[in-house]
Amino acid sequence: MFTGIVTDLGEILSSDDIPAGKRTRIRTAYDTDTFDIGASISCGGVCHTVTAKRNGPDGNWFEIESAAETLALTNVKDWKAGQRINLERSLTMGAELGGHLVLGHVDGLARVTERQDHPDSVLFRFEAPPEAAPFIAKKGSVALDGTSLTVNDVDGLLFSVFLIPHTLEVTTWSARQVGDMINLEVDMMARYAGRLAEFSRSG
Template sequence: MFTGIVTDMGEIVSLSEIPAGMRTRIRTSYDTQTFDIGASISCSGVCHTVTAKANDASGNWFEVESAAETLALTTVSDWREGQRLNLERSLTLGAELGGHLVLGHVDGIARVVKREDHPDSVYFQFEAPEETAPFIARKGSVALDGTSLTVNEVDGCLFSVFLIPHTLEVTTWSDRHVGDGINLEVDMMARYAARLAEFGKNG
């Protein structure tokens, strides 16, 4: 489990096909001696398991493996060497919950349909997959590429957010433009509320 607060921007060093899907090596500023093989790290919103790691002269790095389902349902299939990724290590008990509870399980791919740069913020508008739109509420939380953000406006499948300069500096959002696919995870509370409402209606 994560909070949607990005703590490092990693860089993809290499990509290789494996029988299960794809292996990715990611350069990081994390001290890889502080987490174990098998640890969970959110990579631009997708929970991955560390399968190899090292601190060496060329820089600290870790590897993850993405299964075929992950490649089919997320933007991982579009990753390329040199690309930056939003990284977050898993939440520990007692840690500050600065964003909202995020599972790292992507619900769908949202598309950037508008970007407007202002002196003190950047406005992004997205189109969500139709099946996820009911779970996105004005002033509610969403995780986009692993970043916990507050929804500004909602209109059908369209929703928007404002990003402050600090967020642009410490995440990959400065790289995002119209047409880009974004890993979308809706607020887990919205999912549970919808499921309870469904049972109430059927009951």
């Protein structure tokens, strides 16, 4: 489980096809001695398991493997060497919850439809996949490429968020443009509320 507060801006060193899907090596500022093989790290908003790691004089790195379902549902399939990626280590008991509870289970891809740069913020507008749109509410929370953000407004499949300069500086968002496909995870509370409503109607 995560909070959607990005704590490192990693760099993809390699991304190779393997029989099970894709293996990716990511350069990180994290001290890899402080987490074990099998640890969970949010990589671009997708929960992944660490399969290899090393601290070295030329930089620290860890490896993850992405299964076919992950490649089908997320933008992991498009990752390339040299690309920057939002990273967050898993939440520990007693840690400050600065964003909202994020599982790292992506619901689909949201497309950037508009970017407006202002002196003190940037507005992004997205088109959500139809199956995820009902769970996105004005002033609610979403995780976009692993970043916890507050929804500014909603109109059908479209929704928008404002990003402050600090978020642009410490995440991949400064490079995002119209047409980019973004990993979207809706608020899990909205997901459970929707399931309860569905069950009540069917019952």
